[in-house]
Amino acid sequence: MTAQKDGKPALVSMRGIVKRFGTFTANDHVDLDIRAGEAHALLGENGAGKSTLVKILYGLLEPTGGRIELNGATVSLESPEAARAAGIGMVFQHFSLFENLTVAENIALVLPAGEKIESVAARIEGLTSRYGLKLEPDRPVWTLSAGERQRIEIARCLLQNPKLIILDEPTSVLTPQEADALFSTLNLLRVEGRAILYISHKLEEVRRLCERATVLRAGKVVATCNPREESVRSLAAMMVGTHLVDVRAKPNEAEGPARLSVDGLSLKSEDLHGVSLKDISFAVRGGEVFGIAGIAGNGQDELFSALSGERLARRAGDVHIDGISVGREGINLRRQYGAAFVPEERNGHASAPDFSLSENILLSRHATGEVTRGLSIDVTAAKSIARQIIDSFDVRMSGDDPAARTLSGGNLQKFLVGREVSRKPCVLVLNQPTWGVDAAAAADIRQRLIDLSRQGAAVLVISQDLDELFEIADRMAVIHQGEVSDARLTREVTREEIGLLMAGETARGEGVSHAH
Amino acid sequence: MRIELERRTAQSPVIEFLAPLLAIFAAVLIGGALLSAIGKSPQQAFLVYFVEPFSDAWSLQELAVKASPLILIASGLAFCYRANLWNIGAEGQFVIGGLVGGTIAVVTHGMDHALGGYWILPAMLIAGALAGMCYAMIPAFLRFKLGASEILTSLMLVYIAEITLDYFVRGRLRDPKGFNFPQSVPFEDIARLPFLAEGERLHAGILFALAAVFLxxxxxxxxxxxxxxxxxxxxxxxxxxxxxxxxxxxxxxFAISGAAAGLAGVCEVAGQIGQLQPVISPGYGFSAIIVAFLGRLQPWGILCAGLVLSLTIIGGENAQIAMKVPLDMSRVFQGTLLMCVLAMDVFTRYRLRLIWRRSA
Structure with a gap:
């Protein structure tokens, strides 16, 4: 491959791509050029049309209009098979692996029939030495970390010898160290002349890896730029269309009383491949935001349900709310003691998607008697609470009291956080509060959490997003394999230290308190 | 060519309302086609099925009498189906309710009645509802404790209920003076549901059905x-x-739906039949499943749907007499109706798209 200049024909060109779903236009005359050997970032907020565009390129969706050119010739990519045959590979955000099969078996599944497992192992070795893609062919998948699983997906993709590799939010499940390893692999691929289309909303990463970026907003291309010549702020402004307000947080290190405390909580997982909680202890004080970092699947969901009471702890004393032992009490009693909870899954857990917003108020508010009269429902009260939240949290929606599923992710999350924050709880526990939420809504939600804590509440944020925790948490701990490390003041820890804890690279027991 | 179902963004209330009517219409067309396939006139069948039952007061009352158990059972089933729990065994709960309630009538038959015997009918009704409730607890328990599919267990319990009724009616509950016919003594008047008007068909069972809808x-x-x-x-x-x-x-x-079905069962023996027989239900418990869905699991919808299904039962009987159409035909028609209702449900939520792909 020769060094490229502007004007060199693109490897892949998307021309005037239009995709409509009913009356909604997800892609509106999008042009995208990707040259051989370049790392090209596709930027945009949730709902900007990134996923739709990429699905069209990978043959999963048929465009309503426009055309795709490969090396200057118009092609029809009517299925992922056709896209792969044309040299386009994709690594998805959610892995499609069989937990009980080994690495080699999972990779063999995508190869033509008749390939021997031994030869697959040899090919994996080849990839490891060539791209630094560390894989152990005989390990069963369920024992692997997210980073290792992603490497399987990348290996699957590379065995098809693609000219263009699409990666969808690849670092969302990685530790900073794993992300570094991924970037060096990607750089090696680029040097070979392969193109990379990199979808992310982590702007620092994009500036490190990519030399060109296409920014989408509301389905349209709003800018094409070199991200290295832009700042994170200017990139964010292109994505959002306005300037973002910084979250204001004065660090709070005052010693308030512990309002939520966990003492030696151990809980066996109900799920075969789930994570068991092991001897977890920490305390969240009134007035502070406490962050628990960690890679997805390290026990966050289990910890959340033990704190919320959706799963009961083994002993009453395992969880305290304002000094009261609640380990054996259900979620509604914990709510009555003043605690509030926001689970990770917006649709289907924190809300019932087909229910109206006012009905969704009932979900968490019926426990405290605000929306009930005896056994009957006070519809008027529920509606007026919904209305207050919609107004004070600036929730955008169509209609008067629409079904939860019709709201965008950011607006629904604002409503659900609002539902709990407006109760003025003494303890608020959130799991991934801004996951998949647009930047403006995320900033708004973070500000509300800080404000609530400064009024004296204990706020616990479980999050995979390190940037978020460094922005809002006063103290931080890391969850890894069901164990929670000692809490540290956020201003005293570095990303690298947290990254190492996330990868579990501390001597067992050292980071976890075993006070007797 | 490929068929895709695309989720509709908004469900129009007009379509929601029209869907069951369209389903009935589609089922009538399919039924007509089937009838002409077996050499019967669909026009005549339509008249016999859907027009004649409205022609006189007697059949209008019959319509309400047959609709009552359907509405009562379906109102109970709506609780289960809304919760995504599949009680398919209302037929069995109906039979057990009828058997237990009826047993009280048989046992007290010919006794000197304390308190004038006015306690007998209420006791029958309560016992029937409780029996249906307890019988429905079995699949609930099996699901809760062992994770057994309530669809299978509740369905299988139907056959057990039917055979149990048959056993008792041929055995201990048989009328000793009944010339060995497999049936119990006729219930005394005190053990029968009162008729709403003298000399008419309509008995108090319909009041329970209406109460269930309100409740x-x-x-x-x-x-x-x-x-x-x-x-x-x-x-x-x-x-x-x-x-x-x-x-x-x-x-x-399960308790609610079982109690409703059990109550319907005891109303049937104490109202319509007046004694215990080896078979006390023409499949009310199964037809009620169709009623529940045709009524979109809404109580008022169930009230209307119960009348529609009752019409097909009476129409089926009429067609059997007038046109020599086999009885199974009306069962087939009911099944067709359920399929059409469920298919319409899909179309109210999804838009059907045919995708013609140009070949590469």
């Missing part, structure tokens, strides 16, 4: 329990987040 409507609309039922069916994880216990709800909805 279900109130519970679904106004109470936390009704909210819980719908929430568990729609988003089980959200129901747990709301602090509702799935186990308790499973037992509650």
């Amino acid at each position: 279900a409507s109130f519970v679904f609309r106004r109470t936390l329990f009704g909210f819980d039922v719908k929430l568990v069916g729609s988003a089980p994880k959200a129901a747990r987040f709301a602090g509702f216990s799935e186990g308790r709800l499973t037992f509650a909805v």
Whole structure:
């Protein structure tokens, strides 16, 4: 491959791509050029049309209009098979692996029939030495970390010898160290002349890896730029269309009383491949935001349900709310003691998607008697609470009291956080509060959490997003394999230290308190 | 060519309302085609099925009499189906309710009645409802404790109920002076549901059906329990987040639907039949499943749907007499109706798209 200049024909060109779903236009005359050997970032907020565009390129969706050119010739990519045959590979955000099969078996599944497992192992070795893609062919998948699983997906993709590799939010499940390893692999691929289309909303990463970026907003291309010549702020402004307000947080290190405390909580997982909680202890004080970092699947969901009471702890004393032992009490009693909870899954857990917003108020508010009269429902009260939240949290929606599923992710999350924050709880526990939420809504939600804590509440944020925790948490701990490390003041820890804890690279027991 | 179902962004209330009517229309067309395939005139069948039952007061009352158990059972089943729990065994709960309630009538037959015997009918009704409720607890328990599919267990319990009734009616409950016919003594008047008017067909069973509709409507609309039922069916994880216990709800909805079916069963023997027989139901418990869905699990919809299904039962009997159409034909028609209702449900939620791909 020769060094490229502007004007060199693109490897892949998307021309005037239009995709409509009913009356909604997800892609509106999008042009995208990707040259051989370049790392090209596709930027945009949730709902900007990134996923739709990429699905069209990978043959999963048929465009309503426009055309795709490969090396200057118009092609029809009517299925992922056709896209792969044309040299386009994709690594998805959610892995499609069989937990009980080994690495080699999972990779063999995508190869033509008749390939021997031994030869697959040899090919994996080849990839490891060539791209630094560390894989152990005989390990069963369920024992692997997210980073290792992603490497399987990348290996699957590379065995098809693609000219263009699409990666969808690849670092969302990685530790900073794993992300570094991924970037060096990607750089090696680029040097070979392969193109990379990199979808992310982590702007620092994009500036490190990519030399060109296409920014989408509301389905349209709003800018094409070199991200290295832009700042994170200017990139964010292109994505959002306005300037973002910084979250204001004065660090709070005052010693308030512990309002939520966990003492030696151990809980066996109900799920075969789930994570068991092991001897977890920490305390969240009134007035502070406490962050628990960690890679997805390290026990966050289990910890959340033990704190919320959706799963009961083994002993009453395992969880305290304002000094009261609640380990054996259900979620509604914990709510009555003043605690509030926001689970990770917006649709289907924190809300019932087909229910109206006012009905969704009932979900968490019926426990405290605000929306009930005896056994009957006070519809008027529920509606007026919904209305207050919609107004004070600036929730955008169509209609008067629409079904939860019709709201965008950011607006629904604002409503659900609002539902709990407006109760003025003494303890608020959130799991991934801004996951998949647009930047403006995320900033708004973070500000509300800080404000609530400064009024004296204990706020616990479980999050995979390190940037978020460094922005809002006063103290931080890391969850890894069901164990929670000692809490540290956020201003005293570095990303690298947290990254190492996330990868579990501390001597067992050292980071976890075993006070007797 | 490929067929895709695309989720509609908004469901139009007009379509929601029209869907069951369209389903009935489609079922009538399919039924007509089947009839002409076996050499009967679809036009005549239409008249016999859907017009003649409205022609005189007697058949109009018959319509209400047959609709009552359907509406009562379906109102109970709506609780289960809204919660996504599949009680398919209402037929069995109906039979057990009839058997237990009827047994009281048989045992007290010919006795010197304390308190003038006015306690007998209420005792029968309560015992029938309780028996249906307990019988429905079996699949609920098996599901809760062992994770057994309630669809299979509740269905299989239907056959056990039917055989149990048959056993008792041929055995201990048989009328000793009944010339060995497999049936019980005719119930005394004190053990029978009163007729609403002298010399008419309509008995008090319909009042229970109407009460069930009112009650279900109130519970679904106004109470936390009704909210819980719908929430568990729609988003089980959200129901747990709301602090509702799935186990308790499973037992509650099975108890309600079982009690409704049991009450319908005892009303049938104490109202319509007046004695115990080896078979006391022409499949009410199964037809009620269709009623529940045709009524979109809404109590008032169930009231209308019960009348429609009752029409097909009476029409089926008429067609059997007038046109020598086999009885199975009306069962086939009921099945067709259910399929059409479910298919319409899909189309109200999804848009059908045919995708013609140009070949590469």
